Amino acid sequence: MLTLYNNGSPVTLPNDDYYIKEKYDGADEVIFEISIWDKNYQYITEEAQIITSEDGQRYVIKAIDGGSDSAKVKGLLDTQAFMQQMHIPYTNGGNSLSGTISDVLPSGWTFQDHSGITIARTIELEAATPADVVAACAETYSVVFRYDTANNILHAYNPESFQPLGAFATRELNLKEINYKGKSDGIVTRLYAVGKDGLTFESINDGKPYVDNNTYTDAVICGYWKDDRYTVAENLLADAKKQLETLAVPERSYTCSVVDLANTNPELYGFLDFSLFHVVTLIDETRNSRVDHQVTEF
Numbered sequence: 467m468l469t470l471y472n473n474g475s476p477v478t479l480p481n482d483d484y485y486i487k488e489k490y491d492g493a494d495e496v497i498f499e500i501s502i503w504d505k506n507y508q509y510i511t512e513e514a515q516i517i518t519s520e521d522g523q524r525y526v527i528k529a530i531d532g533g534s535d536s537a538k539v540k541g542l543l544d545t546q547a548f549m550q551q552m553h554i555p556y557t558n559g560g561n562s563l564s565g566t567i568s569d570v571l572p573s574g575w576t577f578q579d580h581s582g583i584t585i586a587r588t589i590e591l592e593a594a595t596p597a598d599v600v601a602a603c604a605e606t607y608s609v610v611f612r613y614d615t616a617n618n619i620l621h622a623y624n625p626e627s628f629q630p631l632g633a634f635a636t637r638e639l640n641l642k643e644i645n646y647k648g649k650s651d652g653i654v655t656r657l658y659a660v661g662k663d664g665l666t667f668e669s670i671n672d673g674k675p676y677v678d679n680n681t682y683t684d685a686v687i688c689g690y691w692k693d694d695r696y697t698v699a700e701n702l703l704a705d706a707k708k709q710l711e712t713l714a715v716p717e718r719s720y721t722c723s724v725v726d727l728a729n730t731n732p733e734l735y736g737f738l739d740f741s742l743f744h745v746v747t748l749i750d751e752t753r754n755s756r757v758d759h760q761v762t763e764f
Contacts, residue, residue, distance in 0.1 A: 661696030
C-alpha cells in the first residue's frame with residue numbers, strides 16, 4: 467500500500483499495483499498508475515511525499531505523465547536531506563571513506579560502513595552538497611550506497627565482496643526472457659596513468675609507466691588516465707590495475723525477466739535470490755555460455 471502526503475495530510479492511494487525499481491546508484495524509484503478520475507488524483511503533485519507500507523521508505527514524486535484515462539507516476543527515494551548544504555570549495559583532506567561521509571552526514575542520519583575499505587583518498591570539488599560527496603565517494607572508493615529513508619541510515623558496500631551463492635537463471639526453471647548487449651569499442655589493454663603534478667608509478671613498476679591486462683585479448687590497445695587526486699605512486703598503481711580490469715574486457719549486460727521462485731516458494735527455492743548486488747549464474751543456451759553477473763538493477 468502507498469500513502470501520499472500532500473501538505474502533511476495522509477491519503478491512502480487505491481492502487482496497490484506498483485513496483486520499486488532498486489538501482490545500483492541508490493536512486494531507487496517507485497512507479498505506479500492511477501486513474502485520472504480517481505478522487506485522490508488531485509492530490510498527486512510534484513514534490514509530494516509517498517511512503518510504502520511494507521518498509522516505510524520515503525519517496526518524492528518527480529514525474530507525472532497523465533493520459534486520457536490514467537496517469538503514470540514516478541517517485542524518487544527521498545534523499546533531499548543530502549542537498550540542504552553547500553561546501554564551497556570542498557575537500558576531504560585525504561580522508562577515509564568513513565571519515566569523509568561522517569563529516570558531511572545530514573543531521574539525524576547515521577552511517578553504517580559494510581565495505582571494509584579503510585584506504586585514504588583525496589576528494590576535491592569546486593562546490594559540493596553532501597549528495598555530491600556521496601557520489602564522489604562511490605567513484606573514489608569503489609563502493610555502492612543504499613539509503614534507508616525509513617530509519618535515516620546510509621549504508622556502504624563493496625560490490626566486489628559479493629560472491630556467487632548458488633543462485634542461477636535458466637530457461638528450464640525460472641528464466642522467461644533474456645536480452646543480451648555487448649560492445650568492445652572502448653576496450654583498453656594497456657593503461658598509462660598520471661597523478662598530481664605528473665606523478666607516475668614507473669619507479670615501482672619495473673620502469674613502466676603503464677599496466678597491462680590481456681585477460682580477453684593479446685592485442686595492445688593503449689589508453690590514458692589522469693587524476694590529480696593521486697599523490698602516492700602506490701595508490702595510483704593499485705587503482706590503475708583495478709580500472710584496467712574493467713576496461714580490458716568487453717562491456718556485457720543482460721536484461722532478464724525471471725520467475726521469482728525465492729519469493730513464491732522460499733522453502734524450496736530460497737537460494738535463488740536475485741536481490742540487488744547479488745551475483746547470479748546466468749545460463750544462456752543460445753550463446754552456449756555460463757557466466758556470473760552481478761544484479762545492478764532489480
